[in-house]
Amino acid sequence: MATHQATEAAPNTGAESLGVTNGKIGMWTFLVMDAMTFAGFLAGYARLRWSPESGWPNPYTEFGVIGIQLTAFNTFVLICSSVSMVHVLSETIRGNMDRARKWMLATIIGGLIFVGIQGYEWTHLILDKWPYLVGGEGVDYNTNFASTFLSLTGFHGLHVSVGVIYNLIIYLGMKRGKIGKHNSSIIEIAGLYWHFVDLIWILVFTFVYLI
Amino acid sequence: MGTHSKYGYLSPLTDKASKSALHYVKEWFYTTDAKRIGVMYTLFGLMMGFLGGVLSILIRLELVQAGPDFMNAEFYATLPGMHASLMIFFFIIPLFTGVGNFIVPVQVGAPDMAFPKLNLVGFWLLPPAALMAISSYFLTAPGFGWTGYPPLSNSIYSPQLGADLWIMAVIIVGTSSTMAAVNFLATVFNMRCKNMTFFQMPLFTWSVVVTSFLILASTPVLTSALLMLQLERTFPGAFQFFAPEGGGDPILYQHLFWFYSHPAVYIMILPGFGMINEIIPTFSRKPIFGYAVMAWSMAAIAVLGFVVWAHHMFTTGIALKVRVGFMFLTMLIAVPTGIKIFSWLATLWGGSLKFDTPMLYSLGFLAMFTIGGLSGVVLASVPVDIELHDTYYVVAHIHYVLVAGSVMTIFAGLYYWFPKMTGRMYNEMLGKVHFWLTAIFINVTFFGMHYMGVKGMPRRYFDYDPQFEMLNVVSSVGSFVLFAAQFIWVFNFLWSLKYGKEVGKNPWKDGTHLEWHTTSPPQHHNFPEPPVWTPIVRHHGPHREADELTEPVPAE
Numbered sequence: 001m002a003t004h005q006a007t008e009a010a011p012n013t014g015a016e017s018l019g020v021t022n023g024k025i026g027m028w029t030f031l032v033m034d035a036m037t038f039a040g041f042l043a044g045y046a047r048l049r050w051s052p053e054s055g056w057p058n059p060y061t062e063f064g065v066i067g068i069q070l071t072a073f074n075t076f077v078l079i080c081s082s083v084s085m086v087h088v089l090s091e092t093i094r095g096n097m098d099r100a101r102k103w104m105l106a107t108i109i110g111g112l113i114f115v116g117i118q119g120y121e122w123t124h125l126i127l128d129k130w131p132y133l134v135g136g137e138g139v140d141y142n143t144n145f146a147s148t149f150l151s152l153t154g155f156h157g158l159h160v161s162v163g164v165i166y167n168l169i170i171y172l173g174m175k176r177g178k179i180g181k182h183n184s185s186i187i188e189i190a191g192l193y194w195h196f197v198d199l200i201w202i203l204v205f206t207f208v209y210l211i
Numbered sequence: 212m213g214t215h216s217k218y219g220y221l222s223p224l225t226d227k228a229s230k231s232a233l234h235y236v237k238e239w240f241y242t243t244d245a246k247r248i249g250v251m252y253t254l255f256g257l258m259m260g261f262l263g264g265v266l267s268i269l270i271r272l273e274l275v276q277a278g279p280d281f282m283n284a285e286f287y288a289t290l291p292g293m294h295a296s297l298m299i300f301f302f303i304i305p306l307f308t309g310v311g312n313f314i315v316p317v318q319v320g321a322p323d324m325a326f327p328k329l330n331l332v333g334f335w336l337l338p339p340a341a342l343m344a345i346s347s348y349f350l351t352a353p354g355f356g357w358t359g360y361p362p363l364s365n366s367i368y369s370p371q372l373g374a375d376l377w378i379m380a381v382i383i384v385g386t387s388s389t390m391a392a393v394n395f396l397a398t399v400f401n402m403r404c405k406n407m408t409f410f411q412m413p414l415f416t417w418s419v420v421v422t423s424f425l426i427l428a429s430t431p432v433l434t435s436a437l438l439m440l441q442l443e444r445t446f447p448g449a450f451q452f453f454a455p456e457g458g459g460d461p462i463l464y465q466h467l468f469w470f471y472s473h474p475a476v477y478i479m480i481l482p483g484f485g486m487i488n489e490i491i492p493t494f495s496r497k498p499i500f501g502y503a504v505m506a507w508s509m510a511a512i513a514v515l516g517f518v519v520w521a522h523h524m525f526t527t528g529i530a531l532k533v534r535v536g537f538m539f540l541t542m543l544i545a546v547p548t549g550i551k552i553f554s555w556l557a558t559l560w561g562g563s564l565k566f567d568t569p570m571l572y573s574l575g576f577l578a579m580f581t582i583g584g585l586s587g588v589v590l591a592s593v594p595v596d597i598e599l600h601d602t603y604y605v606v607a608h609i610h611y612v613l614v615a616g617s618v619m620t621i622f623a624g625l626y627y628w629f630p631k632m633t634g635r636m637y638n639e640m641l642g643k644v645h646f647w648l649t650a651i652f653i654n655v656t657f658f659g660m661h662y663m664g665v666k667g668m669p670r671r672y673f674d675y676d677p678q679f680e681m682l683n684v685v686s687s688v689g690s691f692v693l694f695a696a697q698f699i700w701v702f703n704f705l706w707s708l709k710y711g712k713e714v715g716k717n718p719w720k721d722g723t724h725l726e727w728h729t730t731s732p733p734q735h736h737n738f739p740e741p742p743v744w745t746p747i748v749r750h751h752g753p754h755r756e757a758d759e760l761t762e763p764v765p766a767e
């Protein structure tokens with residue numbers, strides 16, 4: 001009978017019917033939804049690009065000197081930061097928190113480099129190729145290309161920035177000893193997010209720059 | 212029982228002797244108890260439903276007579292869109308989330324939702340979004356309907372700020388409902404009590420799971436479409452996605468929009484199906500017929516729901532082959548839906564039926580939703596749709612599905628769980644009066660619209676041909692009575708909250724799921740101890756005794 005009040009302590013919290021943490025399920029389901037947001041943008045991109053009279057410029061030549069090589073390098077940086085994220089988790093599970101923290105720092109720096117290079121690329125593109133975006137001279141360009149490019153890479157860049165902040169918070173938690181071997185699943189979940197952002201970038205890169 | 216457990220989750224959280232009103236408000240507004248959040252969602256949804264209803268009354272007032280009556284065409288143009296947005300995004304979807312918040316954790320034997328704080332955030336996104344949408348009435352509301360098709364919705368044809376507010380509001384609502392979906396899935400996947408497998412879960416919980424998947428996969432696509440639309444509006448000339456002048460494709464928007472909004476119609480009906488799945492067995496005193504088939508057919512409806520969106524676009528000039536493909540896929544949905552209807556009928560068959568208000572609503576739903584489903588199959592046929600598209604036939608269809616469908620299930624569920632949520636019984640007589648008035652006047656309001664549509668009265672128009680006047684008068688009068696009848700229900704619930712008879716754990720006697728094994732109202736964290744589910748064999752036969760149903764007992 002419910003004669004006693006259970007106001008303070010939850011009597012049966014944290015049941016784990018599937019044997020994984022709630023957080024992990026939460027992150028997976030969040031990623032499903034996030035993938036669908038990107039799918040919407042990609043669908044828009046595909047529809048505009050592969051319509052008969054789109055007059056799409058060749059991205060490979062359009063990006064010129066700074067373009068594709070720089071972005072390829074940037075892709076490499078992001079993949080490396082995914083690798084270092086794997087190290088963060090494995091070192092944490094082994095209990096080497098010092099090393100784990102260093103790998104986390106590397107991951108964060110990787111993310112920052114990525115955002116930085118992207119910022120550089122955007123500045124260059126906007127000033128040199130699409131000045132109309134900042135009130136420059138008239139539109140002499142395929143605006144559909146510019147629109148899908150900016151929205152896709154912009155939305156992804158936003159994800160990387162959020163990821164950097166997310167990782168920074170975890171890093172601070174590790175430093176204060178709040179996150180460690182005993183709750184490594186927190187790192188695992190952050191890792192899921194980071195790998196996802198990486199994976200999406202490979203898709204975006206392939207679609208927007210390579211094909 | 213102490214005074215505390217008597218009020219369950221409604222009782223104050225702290226034992227301070229004197230509580231100011233502010234203290235009480237804080238206890239509710241900052242609460243992470245899924246039941247309280249559920250109640251807040253429900254009240255919020257009902258308020259928005261009321262506002263949406265007021266707008267529909269304005270529509271019907273204007274349409275009583277042909278010709279302009281007491282508003283101008285610009286103002287009229289804002290009404291259908293805002294009415295529909297409030298009803299869909301702020302009434303029905305939040306209401307199901309609210310009832311789900313209350314019932315799902317209890318039904319799976321969990322103390323709360325998996326992410327209580329996220330739950331609270333998800334709720335608190337709604338009021339600002341609602342304010343944004345409604346405030347556009349003070350800043351020239353958008354007149355492009357709830358679908359927001361460009362180019363009508365772009366910065367050239369709808370330059371007003373109200374349009375931007377509407378877009379942002381819908382994005383925020385979408386975010387809120389995806390948060391709720393993530394939360395439901397984690398809760399149901401991971402916090403089921405001992406011995407409860409997926410195929411032991413109550414069907415209402417099943418419906419929330421399926422709906423959550425629908426939300427996860429469809430809502431973000433609307434978000435991306437609206438983000439593109441907003442970019443195009445805010446930076447005209449720089450961003451070109453949909454405007455044909457800039458090489459954009461307005462049909463692209465329609466694809467993305469309906470990729471969300473077709474599944475959204477199932478987001479608005481599957482939880483309703485789930486409620487009917489609970490109510491019909493309880494009031495037939497029989498287990499549901501074909502439990503597993505019921506669960507699978509919901510999943511099938513969800514999957515099919517994703518491949519039929521283009522049936523809203525038959526008149527946009529997409530290739531005939533494609534249209535015919537979408538037509539067949541759409542008609543296929545009638546199969547799992549039909550299975551469900553026949554399973555409900557089979558559950559009723561030979562049961563010892565009790566006709567309390569929730570049961571009446573369920574039966575009314577069965578009868579009238581079938582009309583909406585059938586007119587849907589009619590619309591699915593390409594040549595017929597080309598005739599009927601954007602006529603009142605569509606309005607009739609929408610409302611048989613949404614009002615006779617979703618809204619009736621919402622009433623069924625609210626009556627059914629009212630004693631559980633409040634610990635008191637509502638007034639049965641008033642409930643029945645409310646049901647009969649609602650059921651009759653839904654038909655008075657909407658049935659004639661089929662005929663107006665077939666005869667060619669276009670939808671969303673400010674004025675109409677005088678030949679339709681008679682039918683429009685009937686429809687308007689019907690809607691006024693329908694609206695007025697809802698006050699009976701408001702009165703009933705408010706009165707019963709104070710004076711209703713107190714109930715025990717299982718007021719319907721035949722409720723079998725876990726919510727009927729905890730106190731009414733349930734305490735904070737739902738159960739005194741983690742319940743253990745006794746698996747039931749849901750075999751079905753005419754000889755089952757009613758009291759066998761009170762079987763699966765949690766460890767007490």
Ligand code: HEM
Pocket residue numbers: 264267268270271291294295298299303356357606609610613614617618656670671672690693694
């Ligand atoms: C008293 C009840 C109601 C009345 C009298 C009413 C009336 C109307 C009317 C006359 C229209 C058509 C406007 C036009 O096309 O010119 C309309 C549109 C619509 N209503 Fe209602 N409504 C009611 C309740 C509801 C409810 C409860 C919902 C949702 C759950 C709803 C959803 C919609 C939708 C989605 C549309 C948009 C149709 C479109 O795309 O144009 N309505 N309503």
Ligand SMILES: [Cu+2]
Pocket residue numbers: 472473476519520522523
């Ligand atoms: Cu549809």
